[in-house]
Amino acid sequence: VVKPSAAGPPAAHTKPVKKRREGIAGYVFLTPWMLGLLGITAVPMLGSLVLSFTNYDLLSPFSEVEWVGPKNYVRLLSDPHYGHAVRVTLVFALVAVPLKLSAALGVAVLLNRERRFTGWFRGLFYLPSLLGGSVALALVWRAMWSRDGAFNSLFGLDGPNWINEPDYALGTLVVLAVWQFGAPMVIFLAGLKQIPTELYEAASVDGANKWRSFWHITLPGLSPVIFFNLVLETIHGFQGFTSAYVISGGTGGPVDSTLMYTLYLYKTGWSEYQMGYASAMAWVFLVAIAIITAVLFSTGKFWVHYGDNT
Amino acid sequence: MKKAAKLAALLALLAVVLYPLLWMLATSFKPDNEIVGSVSLWPKEPTGKHYPEGWSAMDVSFSTFFRNSAVIAGITVVANCLSCLLAAYAFARLRFRGRGVFFAAMIGTLLLPGHVLIVPHYILFNFFGWIDTTLPLIVPKMLATEAFFVFLMVQFMRGIPRELDDAARIDGAGPYQLFWRIILPLSRPALVTSAIFSFIWTWNDFFTQLIYLNDLKNITVPVALRNFLDSTGQTSLGPMFAMSVLSLLPVFAFFVAFQRMLVQGINTTGLKG
DSSP: OOHHHHHHHHHHHHHHHHHHHHHHHHHHHHHHHHIIIIIIIHHHHHHHHHHBBBBOOOOSGGGGBBBBBTHHHHHHHHHHHHHHHHHHHHHHHHHHHHHHHHHHHHHHHHHHHHHHHHHHHHHHHHHHHHHHTHHHHHHHHHHSSSSSHHHHTTTTTTOOOOGGGGTTTHHHHHHHHHHHHHHHHHHHHHHHHOOOOOHHHHHHTTTTHHHHHIIIIIIHHHHHHHHHHHHHHHHHHOOOOEEEEEHHSSSOSSSTTTTOOHHHHHHHTTTTTOOHHHHHHHHHHHHHHHHHHHHHHHHHHOOOOOOOOO | OHHHHHHHHHHHHHHHHHHHHHHHHHHTOOHHHHTTEEEEEEESOOOOOOHHHHSSSSSSOHHHHHHHHHHHHHHHHHHHHHHHHHHHHHHHHHOOOHHHHHHHHHHHHHTGGGGGHHHHHHHHHHHHHHHTTHHHHHHHHHTTHHHHHHHHHHHHHHHHHHHHHHHHHHTTOOOHHHHHIIIIHHHHHHHHHHHHHHHHHHHOOOHHHHHHHHHHHTHHHHHHHHGGGHHHHHHGGHHHHHHHHHHHHHHHHHHHHHHHHHHHHHHHHOEEE
């Protein structure tokens, strides 16, 4: 009888105080992030939306900026370079992402059962993912695929300068992207480890061959990881800039064949100073990526299994 | 027998994957007349002359570019880790009004393509007079704008046992002592992983550095390497390869030293999401 009354009043008193202290602390710790969200993300986003309806060109003063309505957006529809940029980016993502993920999955499956040197293989396959996005590697790629570069010499081809061929230039970028399959591979490997080996044993007892186990156990079990990699790599693929910039010498050529979306945005903003038009491009890009992500998530319901059985 | 075939396949693939890297390294040591059309991974008459040539190929030497890159990467790593750690602690451990909404906003920015903001950022920083300084590259990192790292640290902190918090609370520790005595020391692995990724991404970053840095004295290694595109002729290939190799060395060193942590880092962010 004595205990509760002794402990009662102070506890009732301190609890709200502690809670309030924790609440205040929460805002204190979150202050830098909130400033960033406001100043670096939210306000600039709104600013770019406003800019996209103006003819702002960076050079003239703000007082001369004119409201042009949806003109920039209408212009996108008839801009042939923009059309090329959209096509190049879509083709790049649609070809490079599936190839990269297939390579990653294939090597991960091969590596998963390999007991010797696994760490070495994993690390060395992962290395290109760390280095491949750099200017240095893009320069090397440019040299490799030139007329007397390593690719033609290696296969004894009297081939062209691949990066100067409108039909092939984007292909060299795809190869560079696929070459960096190591990062999704590492994620696949971790996913494979989560699939219980008993499932495979049970399947082989039931007479399933390797292919059937892969199809009915590995793929469903791995589907959340495949989904994660797909979303990540797709968004990443749409934003490719460095390799396209370096391999085309900053032009997106030949004949716009490597004009990735962000490269065209860069050229519009920083070579032609059309910041209003570039903002419109950025907003269409944002909406497009949001839609594609939403579509991926909605299809995910049909093929991603977050089952308890795996 | 089958096992041997598998191993052979993996080794063959590894050779293909590593060839461009080894070829770059070998080519940087080949004399000019050996570079064109050469596929070998071993220079016949090795020469180191491309390294000093490349180092001073431009009006400003690469020591400046490396220093600029190192300063930006160094400050970014510290600023990024610190600001993201603070935010992550609030999200993972503290209860306050609006946390759910803020957390959703953080997850939202995780998928936000950075290129969407590049135009308004440039205009804003231009307005501040920050063009051709390191500020546009550093200030956003001080404000925990890289949601990826906040997310990584939140995931990590959720794994730290709550009992430790409770024990400290009984000893009278408030939210600040809890952060200082429990969360900060125990978050070291997440901090190291974030630091490594933060360093590598900043070191390799090209787009923002290309946009904000103009003067030859201020540019970083990737932007300097870009200048090799303008120089034509086969004699510039050797120096270009030599500087490319040097530019990748810091990343490679991090890879060798922290390989396991990098792999774990991808997994913690990748799988629990």
